[in-house]
Amino acid sequence: MEVEKGELLKSKIIDKNIRDSLNFGWINFAVLFCGIIIASVGLNMDSVTVIIGAMLISPIMNPIIGMGYGFGIRDQKLIKKAFLIFLAQVAIGLVAATAYFFFSPIKEAGDQLISRTQPAIWDVLVAFFGGVAGIIGSAKKEPANIMPGVAIATALIPPLCTVGYGLSQMDWTIVFGAGYLFLINSFFIALSTTIGTLIFNFRRIRDNPMPAKNQIFIVLAAIIITVPSLISASKLVKQSYNEAQLTSFINSELPDTYVVNKTITDKNIKLAIIGDHVSKSEVKSLDKKLDDYQLGQYKLKFQQLSQGNYLSVNAFKKYVDQNQTSNSKDDDNEVKKNKDLPKLKERLEKKYPNEIDKVTVRQLADTDNKKAAVIIKLTEQGKNDKEGIKQQTKKIADKLDITASVYFTDEEK
Incomplete structure (x- = not known):
């Protein structure tokens, strides 16, 4: 009986905290607007500190958790309210970020912007467990010490700002890449919130389980959204492995040659070198040795930057x-x-x-x-x-x- 009271208390705390965080007040939208501008400046200047500050003050995660919670308790009104707030926040975020980057004198995409355009399976894991931490934090009477960390980990604001950058430059590759990352973060935060809600309310809802069609919808949506991130992750892993093998190849087979730059393309490995001239026969011999480093599918191409010692x-x-x-x-x-x-x-x-x-x-x-x-x-x-x-x-x-x-x-x- 004591467990049930404790469980009920947690459910009431979660319900109150989540509902209190959902409102159409202008203050939340104003804070979001400021957070978007701050994050855009941070992305534009490659400043991690500024980006983190923007994530801390942004309220955009609240409606996502609200949607997941509403789905878990099957409260249609709550889902609708949270969804409308989420749409309004996304619209404000896109307008603010696009306007900032359109008028910013710095048009080149830095590392912080580019890093938000290549989502992988690790982003799915971060979003999911960030959502789990979020729903656990909502079960506390004072969740303030958990939610800022969740906001930083799940990083909703940076990809949204990056979409704005892509729109301002009409770069659709950036728009779709960052948009996909934002979708991953939003969906899996909501999904983990739904799962957490079901756990916290297990005793209350076990006699009234989630309809099968809803379960099927969630599973299919999760698979569809996750598959591209798995493909991206496999490419990143392969790229990292190839680079490590190439470094080993250079250290072992070209010990007296300094490689200024190395590039791996679909079919070739291009090496810009300083050192003795590499003859065609030597290139052929080195090509054969690539098999020993699991790089046999590539061909070597050298760019000689030196002539003798000059x-x-x-x-x-x-x-x-x-x-x-x-x-x-x-x-x-x-x-x-x-x-x-x-x-x-x-x-x-x-x-x-x-x-x-x-x-x-x-x-x-x-x-x-x-x-x-x-x-x-x-x-x-x-x-x-x-x-x-x-x-x-x-x-x-x-x-x-x-x-x-x-x-x-x-x-x-």
Whole structure:
């Protein structure tokens, strides 16, 4: 009897909390509008902190939980009210986000925007268990300490804003990708809420089970919505596996060659390299070795950026662009891998102030993190002692326990 009272109390708390969160008041819509603008700014500026802040203040999850709860207790009026609020919020969100991105001077899609266009099965899991946490939180008298975390985890606002970005740029790939992610999040939050509602109300509804047609509808909808995410996940897993195998292939089969850039397409693996010229016979031999790394379905294509120990100016710029981005975090991470790399550069510049015009040191992909590519641009005075500078560079690198591959860039080459 005590269990039933406890269960009834939980049901009453859930019912009160969910119904109280559903209203057409202008305050909720105003807060949502502000949250959408804040999230759009965060996406536009690639600021995770700003995006999280927007998710914390957004009320868009309330009607989704309301729909799931209404479906669980089979309250048609509650479902209709929650659905109408949800539609109004989506409309406001799309208008606000589209307007912001239309007038924003920054039109390029950054990483935070692009990451919301490729949903996978993991998004389904996050949405589902986020909804479970949401309904559990609603069973508490003070759910405030749980719901903010659920709002961040399920991330409803960012994909909605990304749809707005796609609409502002007329990019339908982004619109459909982000729209699908928003659909996944919304549906599985509602589904897990329905399941949680049935659990909390088990004793009350076991004699009045959900109609079979409703159960069939839910199962079919879940399958239809989940299948594309499974396909996307399989592609991501395959891509990640291929990249790992390619890295292993490069480290084992091309130990003395620096790969500036690597790209895997449907049929080819394209490698932009600095190092000795790779002959056609060597390419054929390397092609055969791809089978050992489960990459036999691809063909190798090399782009040679160097001629002997020289790099063209354009190749040098491409090298720097590929390995030194505007994001300082990349440089910080690189320094952490081998703190002696900056020392090598500093010592070369100090030893050859008149002979070296510019020097760039970059760590090579290697298990022990001790290999580095050193790109040197010599002055006219330095060109007279190119071989000596090369040998001294290797000696300095050896003292720092670095295996250096030395290359030169020359205006005339």
